[in-house]
Each structure stands twice: as structure tokens, then as C-alpha cells.
Amino acid sequence: MKSNCTTNKxxxxxxxxxxxxxxxxxxxxxxxxxxxxxxxxxxALKEIGDNFTRNNEISIIFVWSSSGSLxxxxxxxxxxxxxxxxxxxxIEPLRxxxxxxxxxxxxxxxxxxxxxxxxxxxxRITGTPVTLKDFVNPGMKRIVIASPDHAPFGIAAKEALTxxxxxxxxxxxxxxxxxIRQCLQFIQTGNADAGIxxxxxxxxxxxxxxxxxxxxxxxxxxxxxILKNSPNAEAAIKFLNFLRDKSSTDILEKYNYTILR
Amino acid sequence: xxxxxxxxxxLSIKVALTATTANFFxxxxxxxxxxxxxxxxxxxxxxIIMQPLIMPPTVLxxxxxxxxxxxxFIGRFLEDYLGITLVFTWQGAAxxxxxxxxxxxxxxxxxxxxxxxxxxxxxxxxxxxxxxxVFRHIxxxxxxxxxxxxxxxxxxRSLGEFGTTLMVAGNIPGKTQTVSIAIYDAVQAGxxxxxxxLVGLITIISVVILYTVNRVVTRKY
Numbered sequence: 169m170k171s172n173c174t175t176n177k178x179x180x181x182x183x184x185x186x187x188x189x190x191x192x193x194x195x196x197x198x199x200x201x202x203x204x205x206x207x208x209x210x211x212a213l214k215e216i217g218d219n220f221t222r223n224n225e226i227s228i229i230f231v232w233s234s235s236g237s238l239x240x241x242x243x244x245x246x247x248x249x250x251x252x253x254x255x256x257x258x259i260e261p262l263r264x265x266x267x268x269x270x271x272x273x274x275x276x277x278x279x280x281x282x283x284x285x286x287x288x289x290x291x292r293i294t295g296t297p298v299t300l301k302d303f304v305n306p307g308m309k310r311i312v313i314a315s316p317d318h319a320p321f322g323i324a325a326k327e328a329l330t331x332x333x334x335x336x337x338x339x340x341x342x343x344x345x346x347x348i349r350q351c352l353q354f355i356q357t358g359n360a361d362a363g364i365x366x367x368x369x370x371x372x373x374x375x376x377x378x379x380x381x382x383x384x385x386x387x388x389x390x391x392x393x394i395l396k397n398s399p400n401a402e403a404a405i406k407f408l409n410f411l412r413d414k415s416s417t418d419i420l421e422k423y424n425y426t427i428l429r
Numbered sequence: 430x431x432x433x434x435x436x437x438x439x440l441s442i443k444v445a446l447t448a449t450t451a452n453f454f455x456x457x458x459x460x461x462x463x464x465x466x467x468x469x470x471x472x473x474x475x476x477i478i479m480q481p482l483i484m485p486p487t488v489l490x491x492x493x494x495x496x497x498x499x500x501x502f503i504g505r506f507l508e509d510y511l512g513i514t515l516v517f518t519w520q521g522a523a524x525x526x527x528x529x530x531x532x533x534x535x536x537x538x539x540x541x542x543x544x545x546x547x548x549x550x551x552x553x554x555x556x557x558x559x560x561x562x563v564f565r566h567i568x569x570x571x572x573x574x575x576x577x578x579x580x581x582x583x584x585x586r587s588l589g590e591f592g593t594t595l596m597v598a599g600n601i602p603g604k605t606q607t608v609s610i611a612i613y614d615a616v617q618a619g620x621x622x623x624x625x626x627l628v629g630l631i632t633i634i635s636v637v638i639l640y641t642v643n644r645v646v647t648r649k650y
Binding site (some may be wrong): 210230345350372 | 571599
């Protein structure tokens with residue numbers, strides 16, 4: 169009898185847990201924006217978002233990932249209000265399928281790539297700047313770039329390497345990171361001897377940054393679009409307008425973006 | 430970037446509990462079906478429900494996303510007619526954890542039910558008990574060891590679930606960001622201190638829960 173009683177208790181507990189959890193549905197909050205953004209924008213957008221929240225009392229939840237993976241989530245029903253892609257070409261196919269409010273799609277800034285190497289890199293001759301050509305150096309065994317298939321900074325990195333005539337020579341040493349953040353992480357932890365990163369980030373401890381000539385690549389065009397399904401389109405439009413604000417363009421410039429109008 | 434939210438810890442526990450509860454009912458039913466009945470295509474069915482163990486979690490997640498997302502018939506039907514959105518919600522995360530951990534529940538439970546002698550069940554039937562009563566008072570209590578083991582395994586798998594959840598529910602802080610995803614996110618963002626705190630917390634919580642389950646089970650039974 170005792171065991172039956174315990175079994176009953178188990179079942180009752182489990183059922184009540186279920187009931188409690190099923191009770192909580194999905195709530196829409198008008199004072200909250202969900203912004204899905206390419207990881208290179210992490211620092212600039214965070215600061216712009218903080219200013220926006222302070223001025224408008226609309227809080228923002230940021231979802232950071234590579235533009236490609238965010239773009240894939242949208243047709244499947246991701247509940248984002250605004251999508252910030254690190255290049256235009258990720259926006260276009262979705263736009264033609266009608267996922268965005270067309271009149272509010274803006275390309276607002278151009279990104280920048282740079283060479284990153286671990287600060288304790290043995291191969292580096294102190295005092296000399298590192299250039300892309302140094303990637304052929306046999307001491308550079310593993311070089312990381314963001315995925316050239318779906319990450320815009322990876323696409324720009326491939327373009328720069330190709331234009332420099334290096335792509336085929338160093339292809340076998342390349343590691344593909346899922347996005348620019350993972351790229352930084354590989355360099356920071358010394359798991360890659362060098363890499364091509366976004367220079368639209370604050371200086372990171374453990375990583376030395378060297379510029380790449382701008383003529384070698386097309387700057388990733390930072391583009392924002394509002395999702396047609398957004399329940400907060402009004403707030404989203406407000407945010408996109410806020411990107412044009414002096415305080416916002418100052419922040420973008422601080423992180424080495426070229427302002428596009 | 431050093432701020433840490435503890436919401437993912439609570440969310441993971443909620444997701445793991447929901448998934449485990451659902452598996453408890455669905456899994457016990459399926460395990461009973463597989464161990465006590467013969468039907469056409471049984472071995473194929475068994476092979477299919479074991480797939481989540483073999484498939485890479487992201488592939489499993491991709492299937493679920495395509496199956497339940499807004500692009501699919503099922504996803505649109507659920508959303509338009511029943512108002513249920515599974516993808517990119519915590520319920521989606523629970524579903525992902527459930528599917529990923531179902532085989533881990535079924536295997537030990539099925540073995541446990543198979544080990545219950547059918548003579549005892551038959552005796553109960555002769556004494557006039559119906560099938561539910563036989564299951565409830567004979568099979569279930571005798572298979573309890575395997576059921577507890579299955580529950581613990583399924584709970585552990587759900588708590589640690591990463592790849593499937595990321596595909597189905599995304600990484601939305603405060604909504605679908607479970608501990609595993611928050612840890613991944615923190616490491617990616619270079620917030621290793623935050624990641625370590627979460628790793629420590631979830632390790633302690635899971636050890637405490639599994640230890641308690643073991644204690645309760647071994648002392649009483």
C-alpha cells in the first residue's frame with residue numbers, strides 16, 4: 169500500500185508542475201524590442217541601444233549571431249523586431265520574399281576588417297607591423313577567418329586574401345570560425361596564430377590589431393530591416409531613425425565604421 | 430560585458446523539468462508498447478525513435494525547425510488555428526530537450542518493463558484487474574528502478590541540451606537562452622568569468638539533483 173501512495177504522490181507532483189508551466193504563455197511587451205544583430209555590431213549597437221533605452225524607455229533584447237544564421241531563422245518564425253545584417257546580400261533574398269517592411273530597410277554603415285594576432289605570438293618580430301603577406305610565413309600554422317560562406321566579415325576576408333593573391337597559398341592553413349566573435353576567441357586563446365577580424369570592436373586584451381588596406385575588399389555594408397511580423401514596428405522605426413542621431417553616428421565612428429547615408 | 434544574468438539557470442531547470450515530465454508519460458507509454466505488444470514495423474519504429482541518440486543535435490534541431498517553423502504546414506496550422514508557437518519560445522526549447530532525451534528514457538524503461546514477469550501480470554488479470562490496474566499496481570511498481578534511471582538520464586540530458594535547442598529556440602536572452610546556450614554565448618563574447626559562474630552553478634545544481642534522486646531511490650527502495 170505504501171508504494172501505491174508514493175506513486176500517487178509522484179504523479180500528483182508531476183501533474184502540478186506541468187499545469188504551472190503550461191500556464192505561462194508567450195507575452196508581447198510593447199516596450200521591448202528584440203534586435204537580432206551581426207556580432208560585429210555588438211559593441212556599437214549596445215551603446216546606441218543604451219542611449220535609446222534611456223531616451224525612450226523602450227528596453228532592448230539583443231540576440232547576437234552571424235548574419236547568415238540569423239537570416240535563416242527569420243523565415244522559420246524567429247520573433248525579432250529588427251534584423252541587423254553585416255552585409256546587404258543577406259537582406260535581399262528575404263526582402264524579395266516579403267519578410268521586411270520595405271520602406272524601412274537602411275544601409276547605414278560600412279564595416280572594417282583587420283589582422284589580429286595573439287599578443288604573445290612567437291613568430292612576430294617586435295616592432296614590425298603584420299601584413300597579410302606574413303600569413304605565408306611557415307610559423308603561422310593556423311589562421312582563422314569567419315566563415316566565408318555565411319559570415320560577411322569572412323566574405324570580406326576572403327576577398328582581401330584573394331586580391332592579395334594569397335588565398336590559394338594559405339587555404340590549407342585556414343580555420344573557419346562561425347562568426348567574428350569566435351574568430352576573436354580563437355586568436356585570444358592562442359589557438360590560431362593569426363586571423364582576420366573586424367576592427368569595429370574595442371581593443372581586446374591579448375590581441376594585437378593591424379590594419380588591412382581598404383582597397384583590398386568591399387566594406388561589409390551594415391544593413392538593418394524591420395520584420396513585417398514585428399508587433400513593435402513603431403518602436404523599431406524609432407530605433408532606426410535613432411541610428412541617424414549624432415550620438416549614434418559618433419559611436420559608430422568611434423568603432424571605425426564609415427557612416428553611409 | 431561582465432554582467433551575468435541568472436535567468437538561464439531557472440529557464441534550464443524549467444525546460445528540463447517540462448521535458449522530463451513529458452517524457453515520463455510519453456516514454457513510459459512507448460516503452461510499454463514496445464515491450465508488451467508486437468505490431469507491424471515495431472523494429473523500424475524502435476530504430477526511428479532511437480535516432481536522436483545518433484543524429485548530431487544540430488541536425489535534429491534543423492529537422493524540428495523545418496517541421497515546426499512558420500514555413501511548414503504543421504507550424505502554420507499550430508500558429509494560425511491553435512495559437513501555439515513552438516519555435517523560438519521556451520516551449521520549443523522544452524520540445525527540443527524532450528526529443529533529444531526521449532531515447533535515453535525509453536531504453537532503460539523498456540528493459541525494466543520487459544524484466545517484469547508476465548506471470549505476475551497474468552495473475553492480476555485472473556483476479557479481475559483491468560489493463561490499467563495491472564500496469565498501475567504491478568508493472569509500474571516492479572519496473573520502478575528502470576523508470577527512475579530513465580528519468581534521471583533524461584533529466585540530465587535535457588539540462589545539458591545545446592545544439593537542438595539553439596536551432597529550435599534560438600539564443601534570445603531572457604526568453605530562450607538556457608544555461609548551455611548562455612555559457613556558449615558568454616565564452617564567445619569573451620566573458621569567461623560569467624561562463625565560469627554559470628558552469629559552476631549548473632554543475633552544483635545537477636549534482637545535487639541527481640544525488641538526491643539516487644539517495645531517495647536507494648534508501649526507500
